[in-house]
Each structure stands twice: as structure tokens, then as C-alpha cells.
Amino acid sequence: MKTESRLEKILASGNLAVTSECGPPRGALPEKVKEKASLLKDHVDAVNVTDNQTAMVRMSSWAAGVIIKQMGMDPILQMVTRDRNRLAMQSDIIGAYSLGINTMLCLSGDHPKFGDHPMAKGVFDLDSVQLVQMVKKMRDEGKFQGGADIQNPPKMFVGAAANPFADPFELRVMRLAKKIKAGADFIQTQCIYNLDKFEKYMKMVCDRGLDKQVYILAGITPMKSAGMARYMKNKVPGMDVPDEIIKRLAGVSKEEQPEEGIKIAVESIQRLKEVNGVHGFHIMAIEWEEKVPQIVEKTGLFPRPVI
Amino acid sequence: MENFEPEIVAFCCHYCAYTAADMAGSKHIYYPANVKIIRVPCTGKVDTIHIMKAFEKGADGVYVAGCLEGDCHFKNGNTRAKYRVEQVQNILKDLGWEIERLEMINMSAGMGERFASTALEFTKKIKQLGPSPIKIINTEKHQQVAD
Amino acid sequence: MITAEQKPLKEIIEYISPYDRILLVGCNECVTVCAAGGRKEVGLLASALNLNCLKQGRTIDIKEITLERQCDPEYVEELVSEIDRADAILSMACGCGVQTIAERYKEKPVFPAVNTKFMGASVSQGIWAERCQGCGDCLLGITGGICPVARCSKHLLNGPCGGTSNGMCEIDPDVDCAWRLIWERLKALGMEKRYEEIMEAKDWRPAGGGGPRKIVREDLSL
Incomplete structure (x- = not known):
């Protein structure tokens, strides 16, 4: 074991891992964090805590992570390179680790243009690959990015994201290889709706033997409605939503669409469980956290193993 | 201002509007004497600064008359002129002038009547707008001095 | 210019x-x-x-x-x-x-x-586009002649990010994804292997992070 991370232990034990996501509130509302996290409590191994997601100001990822930790759950600290330079990131990593957070996800982050402060200067001192490198170096070599020694280095289980669907497709596996080379221990993917394409991607991943070097958690987001599916298809960059999904949702009445969305998510997980190289699921139910337990139960991923 | 007779500068392309003006003349079609014609080899030769200088020197209105779109003798001189007219309109707008004081007009060499009617309409429009903002303030000044 | x-x-x-x-x-x-x-x-x-x-x-x-x-x-x-x-x-x-x-x-x-x-180049009559940010440590030799610092909206040195769609940048469908351009160039040059080499964290000192920059050429000074 490289770390004390529960996620690492679950994955190392050969179990399919389940993670979910909690977006911190846009205000000093610790109760909100608790409310959302408690919906997920017994059904997931760890909870991603987003870092100013969609470039909107929110409670800091590590602060919300600590609240979740205090509830006896395991937060995954998300960190984007958009908002901080390498000094600030390293100090936050040490700080978070000092407060009991031992798993993190390294991202570059959405461009400020998309958020509520489009006039802000994006920092991007590092990119996500370099952030992975830095966290690994802090852990394995006990050194800061600048080269100085760290006293009691933070031992983070390091994750990175992968989008199997963005262009150019041929680069996607190569970029994953780059993130693994940089030191990623686990990968959480973009929401998967085009299962055929994802399977093709995973085949390429396995052909290169990358599945033996990293744990891949398949991203699942249940659709609430046909409207949401259309929005995801047309408005969210790098998202691949096949027309069949939209048709299927539109084919039932409005009241039944949420149920149909859950069904699609459950079926996707059942199918992806069989795919070589898939080590677990990252269920991102956007403002719909209460549905996560149901999905976990219906797919036979409950109860979660006790490690 | 009831007797206001505007001074209008018309940059006319040799290949169309200028010839059309000629035709209007030879056919004895009336057009107002307010319009002072400047013949240019192509409206593409009219630069923004020429239009600006016309206003600086006291023109109440300016128009650039070139060939019909797609018919420029030099391929795209009239298109360039159109963009330049827009550029000066933007400057006028920023300065708080009426952009209607400047216009791009297209016609062919055979349109003697269109030349005359355009001159008439434009003159009418400028009469309604009144004298150039430069002139108004200067007239007021003169009056103050006289008072 | x-x-x-x-x-x-x-x-x-x-x-x-x-x-x-x-x-x-x-x-x-x-x-x-x-x-x-x-x-x-x-x-x-x-x-x-x-x-x-x-x-x-x-x-x-x-x-x-x-x-x-x-x-x-x-x-x-x-x-x-x-x-x-x-x-x-x-x-x-x-x-x-x-x-x-x-x-x-x-x-x-x-x-x-x-x-x-x-600092830009003329794309066509009346259109100029940013091409260089004067980072002081030119990478063009390893990125196929296309600059990720100036042309990637996030200055990613190991791109592209997950936001590219149809080869264009997520911030604007009229902006080329710099990493798509880099990849196409590397492919055309038969240098695909280079893509998988990780570009290390950049030293931003020559880019201005070290304070106002200056060039001193003693051979030219009077």
C-alpha cells in the first residue's frame, strides 16, 4: 500500500469500488455538506469533493472534505490548477493531509469563462499531468516540486480524470498513458453514455496493458429527463450522448423520465462491470444524490465491503 | 434656420454615379444645387480621411456613390467604400453626431433619374436634420457676440 | 508583431x-x-x-x-x-x-x-491572431511549431483537455484546439512518439515571473 486511503485498499482487494460526488455549497453552509454527504454515507467508498466546479465559487474542497471526514466518510479532494499556483496547491495538499484527507483527484479545471467570475485570471501554473507528478513526488520522494525536503510528506492516493470521448479520439489512450506515467494511481472517467465507444477505448487501454497499471472507475451520471440529455449532448464540451438515449427518455412520459434515467444508469453499470479493466464506478448524480443508494443497490454493489 | 440650405458632398465614381449625374444634366432632370460632386476614379479611392475632412470643413452631409454591388470596375472598390463609410459612421456615432449624415449609395451609369432622386432625397433628409453640429455652435457664438 | x-x-x-x-x-x-x-x-x-x-x-x-x-x-x-x-x-x-x-x-x-x-501574426487581410506570449523559453521545437502557451486557453503543456469538441476549444467554437493542431503536426512529421513524453512543469521565470525582463548585449553596447 502506498497510502492509508480506503479507496486504495478497496481497489487493491479486488473489489469494484464505488465513489460519488458532492459539490460544496455556495455559502458558509456546513449543514448542506453534511446533508448531501449523509445521503451517500453507507453506499460509497469515498466522495469526491469538487473544487470550484464549473469555475463557480464554492466552499473550498478541503474544508468541505474535512466536514465529510468528521462524519466518518472518506473524501476525495479534487484540485484544479486553474485557481492556484504550485505554492498554494502544495500548501493545501499538506493542509488537507494534516486534517486526515489522503485521496485526491488532479484536474486542470473548467476555464474561468464558464463560471461566475469570467473576468478572473486563470492561473494554470501547472497542468493536470504536472499536478499528478507533483503530488507523487511529494509522496514518494518527500520533496516539494521546487526540490526541498518535506517534513512528514503527505501520502496521497493520486487520481486523475480521463475523457474517453473528447477529440481527437486517437489521443485519448495516449493521454491516459501519460497520466499513468506521471503517477496516477486511479482514474475517474467522464460520464459514459456511448458504451460501444467506451468499450472500444477500454480495449485499446487493455491492449497497451494500462489496465494493469492503474485502477479505472467508470463515470456514470443518471439523466433526470430527455431535456437534460439533450443539454448534455449539445452544450457540455467533450460529452458523447447517443441519440438512442435521448429517444429512450423522450419515449416515456415526463413523470417516468427520472425512473427511466435511473434504469439506463443501472443497465450501463451492469454492462460495464463485465468490461476488462473497469475497477469500479464513479456515480455523479448532479443535485440528485438521494438516488445514488438506489443505483448502488440495484447493481449489486451493496453492501460496500468493510476494510 | 428656416432658410437652411445644406452643403452636401457627393463622392461619385467615374464609372457610374458621375456618368449618371452627367446624364441627369443632359436630360435636364432637376437635382438640387446643394450637392457638390467630387469625381473619383472608383469609390475604393475614397478614404476615411477624405470623408472626415469634408465634415471638418463644414459639410452638413456626405454620400459616397459607387457602382451596384458586384459591378465595380475594379472588382471590389465599392465594397471597400462601404466598409469605410461604416467606419466613419462609427466615429460620428462616438462623437455624438447623427450617422444619417453619411451614406453609401449604389447606382449604375444609366440611372440618371436615380442620381437626381437620390440627390433630392438626401438633401431633404439633411434639411430635416439641420446644419452640421459644427455650424450650430458657431452660429450661436456669432449671435452671442452680436447680442 | x-x-x-x-x-x-x-x-x-x-x-x-x-x-x-x-x-x-x-x-x-x-x-x-x-x-x-x-x-x-x-x-x-x-x-x-x-x-x-x-x-x-x-x-x-x-x-x-x-x-x-x-x-x-x-x-x-x-x-x-x-x-x-x-x-x-x-x-x-x-x-x-x-x-x-x-x-x-x-x-x-x-x-x-x-x-x-x-504578439500576433496576420492570418488574412484584417485579421491578426495571438501566436506568442514571449515565455522566454521557446517550446516550438518540440510541439511541431504550434505554441501551447499562447494558443491553448489553459496553457496546458500536456494537452488536450477533455473539453475539445470537433477539434475546437471549449471556450469558443471559433478557436482551434492548440493540442489538436499540435497532434496533427506531429503526426504529419512522423513524430507521434514525442506526444507521450511528459512536458515537465514550466519554469516561468524567463516568462516574466522573475521580474521585468531585460536583454544586455555587451558586444553591441557603445
Whole structure:
């Protein structure tokens, strides 16, 4: 074991891992964090805590992570390179680790243009690959990015994201290889709706033997409605939503669409469980956290193993 | 201002509007004497600064008359002129002038009547707008001095 | 070249409103090429400022001069004979030109008439696009001649991010994804392998992170 991370232990034990996501509130509302996290409590191994997601100001990822930790759950600290330079990131990593957070996800982050402060200067001192490198170096070599020694280095289980669907497709596996080379221990993917394409991607991943070097958690987001599916298809960059999904949702009445969305998510997980190289699921139910337990139960991923 | 007779500068392309003006003349079609014609080899030769200088020197209105779109003798001189007219309109707008004081007009060499009617309409429009903002303030000044 | 765009007239007028005699100085280099502050634009701005004053019933004395190179003290010296007849200087050069004038003529206020934009290249007539950020440590040799620092919206050195769609950047469908361009070039050059080499965290000191930059060439100093 490289770390004390529960996620690492679950994955190392050969179990399919389940993670979910909690977006911190846009205000000093610790109760909100608790409310959302408690919906997920017994059904997931760890909870991603987003870092100013969609470039909107929110409670800091590590602060919300600590609240979740205090509830006896395991937060995954998300960190984007958009908002901080390498000094600030390293100090936050040490700080978070000092407060009991031992798993993190390294991202570059959405461009400020998309958020509520489009006039802000994006920092991007590092990119996500370099952030992975830095966290690994802090852990394995006990050194800061600048080269100085760290006293009691933070031992983070390091994750990175992968989008199997963005262009150019041929680069996607190569970029994953780059993130693994940089030191990623686990990968959480973009929401998967085009299962055929994802399977093709995973085949390429396995052909290169990358599945033996990293744990891949398949991203699942249940659709609430046909409207949401259309929005995801047309408005969210790098998202691949096949027309069949939209048709299927539109084919039932409005009241039944949420149920149909859950069904699609459950079926996707059942199918992806069989795919070589898939080590677990990252269920991102956007403002719909209460549905996560149901999905976990219906797919036979409950109860979660006790490690 | 009831007797206001505007001074209008018309940059006319040799290949169309200028010839059309000629035709209007030879056919004895009336057009107002307010319009002072400047013949240019192509409206593409009219630069923004020429239009600006016309206003600086006291023109109440300016128009650039070139060939019909797609018919420029030099391929795209009239298109360039159109963009330049827009550029000066933007400057006028920023300065708080009426952009209607400047216009791009297209016609062919055979349109003697269109030349005359355009001159008439434009003159009418400028009469309604009144004298150039430069002139108004200067007239007021003169009056103050006289008072 | 350095590109620039004229400031809104309102802002320029505000700057110079307390003054009656203006020295309006253009530059014959970059800003002439990008049609922001050359001889022609100097004439046009002078005319607009003049029109504005005439409308207010006052006169303004604008002297138009376009220097060969406003960022060079040698040429800025040419203003000596004009400077006493001006209350203020309005410069249509890039920020380098404005500062060269400010440094030489300390007793006169100098105002910028353009916004300096970026180092760019001409894409086609009337269109300029950013190509270089002067990071001081050129990467073009390993990125197939396309700069990720200047052309990737997130300056990713190991791109592309997950936001590319149809080969375009997530911030704007009219902006090429720099990493798509880099990848296509590397492929065309048979250098695909290079893509998988991790580009290490960049040292931003030569890019300006080390304070204002300077080049000293002793062999050329007098």
C-alpha cells in the first residue's frame, strides 16, 4: 500500500469500488455538506469533493472534505490548477493531509469563462499531468516540486480524470498513458453514455496493458429527463450522448423520465462491470444524490465491503 | 434656420454615379444645387480621411456613390467604400453626431433619374436634420457676440 | 508583431480635454502594419478630435507626427523641436512607445491612444491572431511549431483537455484546439512518439515571473 486511503485498499482487494460526488455549497453552509454527504454515507467508498466546479465559487474542497471526514466518510479532494499556483496547491495538499484527507483527484479545471467570475485570471501554473507528478513526488520522494525536503510528506492516493470521448479520439489512450506515467494511481472517467465507444477505448487501454497499471472507475451520471440529455449532448464540451438515449427518455412520459434515467444508469453499470479493466464506478448524480443508494443497490454493489 | 440650405458632398465614381449625374444634366432632370460632386476614379479611392475632412470643413452631409454591388470596375472598390463609410459612421456615432449624415449609395451609369432622386432625397433628409453640429455652435457664438 | 487597437474615442477625449495643444505621435512599425497607429490612423484620429472640438465651439491645435520607431530613443529624439509647442502628447504606439516618450519628455503628460493587445501574426487581410506570449523559453521545437502557451486557453503543456469538441476549444467554437493542431503536426512529421513524453512543469521565470525582463548585449553596447 502506498497510502492509508480506503479507496486504495478497496481497489487493491479486488473489489469494484464505488465513489460519488458532492459539490460544496455556495455559502458558509456546513449543514448542506453534511446533508448531501449523509445521503451517500453507507453506499460509497469515498466522495469526491469538487473544487470550484464549473469555475463557480464554492466552499473550498478541503474544508468541505474535512466536514465529510468528521462524519466518518472518506473524501476525495479534487484540485484544479486553474485557481492556484504550485505554492498554494502544495500548501493545501499538506493542509488537507494534516486534517486526515489522503485521496485526491488532479484536474486542470473548467476555464474561468464558464463560471461566475469570467473576468478572473486563470492561473494554470501547472497542468493536470504536472499536478499528478507533483503530488507523487511529494509522496514518494518527500520533496516539494521546487526540490526541498518535506517534513512528514503527505501520502496521497493520486487520481486523475480521463475523457474517453473528447477529440481527437486517437489521443485519448495516449493521454491516459501519460497520466499513468506521471503517477496516477486511479482514474475517474467522464460520464459514459456511448458504451460501444467506451468499450472500444477500454480495449485499446487493455491492449497497451494500462489496465494493469492503474485502477479505472467508470463515470456514470443518471439523466433526470430527455431535456437534460439533450443539454448534455449539445452544450457540455467533450460529452458523447447517443441519440438512442435521448429517444429512450423522450419515449416515456415526463413523470417516468427520472425512473427511466435511473434504469439506463443501472443497465450501463451492469454492462460495464463485465468490461476488462473497469475497477469500479464513479456515480455523479448532479443535485440528485438521494438516488445514488438506489443505483448502488440495484447493481449489486451493496453492501460496500468493510476494510 | 428656416432658410437652411445644406452643403452636401457627393463622392461619385467615374464609372457610374458621375456618368449618371452627367446624364441627369443632359436630360435636364432637376437635382438640387446643394450637392457638390467630387469625381473619383472608383469609390475604393475614397478614404476615411477624405470623408472626415469634408465634415471638418463644414459639410452638413456626405454620400459616397459607387457602382451596384458586384459591378465595380475594379472588382471590389465599392465594397471597400462601404466598409469605410461604416467606419466613419462609427466615429460620428462616438462623437455624438447623427450617422444619417453619411451614406453609401449604389447606382449604375444609366440611372440618371436615380442620381437626381437620390440627390433630392438626401438633401431633404439633411434639411430635416439641420446644419452640421459644427455650424450650430458657431452660429450661436456669432449671435452671442452680436447680442 | 505587436498588435494594437485604438481606444474608444470617449476615453481619448477625456484624457486630452484639459489641453489645447496636442502632439499626436504615430509609429511606423507594428502599429502601422496592424492599422492601429500609423500615419493614416494618426490623421483620422486628429480629424475626429478636431470635429469633436469644433462641435463644442472650441479649437484644438493638433500636430501630427509619425516616427520611424517610437520604442527607440534615437527616433523619439526627433520630437525635441515640437515638444515645447505641445501641452500634452498623445501616442498611438504600443505601450513600449508610450513609455519611451514618457521617459524622454518627463515634463509633458503622455497618454496612450491605443490598447496594446498581443504578439500576433496576420492570418488574412484584417485579421491578426495571438501566436506568442514571449515565455522566454521557446517550446516550438518540440510541439511541431504550434505554441501551447499562447494558443491553448489553459496553457496546458500536456494537452488536450477533455473539453475539445470537433477539434475546437471549449471556450469558443471559433478557436482551434492548440493540442489538436499540435497532434496533427506531429503526426504529419512522423513524430507521434514525442506526444507521450511528459512536458515537465514550466519554469516561468524567463516568462516574466522573475521580474521585468531585460536583454544586455555587451558586444553591441557603445
